[in-house]
Amino acid sequence: MLRLLTTRRWMAWSAAAVVASVGCFFLGGWQWNRWETRHASQTTITNNYDAEPAPLREILPDDSASVTSDLRWRRVKMSGTYDSDHQVLVRNRPLDGTYGFQVLVPFQMADGSTVLIDRGWLPNGASAAEPPPIPPAPTGEVTVTGWLQPVENDLGRTAVNGQVSSIRPNLVEAQGGPKMLPSAYVRMASETPAPQTRPEPLGKPDLGGAAGINLSYAVQWWLAMVAFPLLVIFAARRELPGRKPSTPRPKKVRIWDEEDA
Incomplete structure (x- = not known):
């Protein structure tokens, strides 16, 4: 052989x-x-998505902490006030096959630090230069519950006043916003007290088959x-x-x- x-x-x-x-x-x-x-x-998504919300500062104790893979979609909560004067829109965002905007608002927490909140989705307006009416964020003391997310990549696109191309606190800061947690944002689930209207919730994450x-x-x-x-x-x-x-x-x-x- x-x-x-x-x-x-x-x-x-x-x-x-x-x-x-x-x-x-x-x-x-x-x-x-x-x-x-x-x-x-x-x-990670299955375990974190419906977990009991924890205070944000327990998950990210300081501004240098990053959102590691095991912290994605971790439910968090925080109390503070919205900085609606520095609200911006993220353009070219699909939801159920329709493109629109996501609404980003800085949120100052009780310890004085600020985190970026994604309040939800809106359809496109009459034209690219005319965004849709935005439901206002609640005023006064608010408790927000949501899901922790790492910041998105910078696409390097030309800035448009009041709009950004990706969810990054530094892009909001460049349009006059306050200094925020640099490596994280929160996708909102609920607000207390709840406003009469709010942007459309973004829904559950896709598990990818x-x-x-x-x-x-x-x-x-x-x-x-x-x-x-x-x-x-x-x-x-x-x-x-x-x-x-x-x-x-x-x-x-x-x-x-x-x-x-």
């Missing part, structure tokens, strides 16, 4: 099987990493990794010198005689 596999033809087939197996190994690892990432994200499909793909790739060398070995065995081909077993023939009549 070894002598046969060291011939030029079978060495070529063996090399091809090794290359295919190595490719399957890395493809399986890629799918495994995707499964781990999606599974961890889905577990079942993560188990990636685990299934990983197992399939790793099974294929083992299968390629086995196919070469089985094929080579059929060409071994002196190997007798398998012959079908003869069927038993029953002879009819007069006693069967």
Whole structure:
């Protein structure tokens, strides 16, 4: 068998099987990493989304604290007042297939620090230069409950007065807003006291489909990794010198005689 596999033809087939197996190994690892990432994200969202809200300053004790992956969608609450004079809109935001704006308002907490609140969604106005009417934020002391989020990437687009292209406190600060927590914002769930009208809630996060499909793909790739060398070995065995081909077993023939009549 070894002598046969060291011939030029079978060495070529063996090399091809090794290359295919190595490719399957890395493809399986890629799918495994995707499964781990999606599974961890889905577990975090499921555990955090409906959890009992905690004071924001217990989750982020100082301004330098960042929103790590395990803190995304953590329910938080805070008391303070809205700084409605520095309210801005985030443009090009879809909701159920329709584009509009999200409403951002700085919120000064009881300890004097400020966090950016995403109060919800509004449809587009009559034109790009005419945004829709914005339901005002409550005045006076307000308790806000919502979900903690990391800031979005800066898209580097030209600023429009009263509008930003992504949810980043520094972009709101650049339009005259107060200094805010730099690495986090809060997607609002509720306000107390509740106003008569508010922007439309953004809904639950998309979990991105079942993560188990990636685990299934990983197992399939790793099974294929083992299968390629086995196919070469089985094929080579059929060409071994002196190997007798398998012959079908003869069927038993029953002879009819007069006693069967």
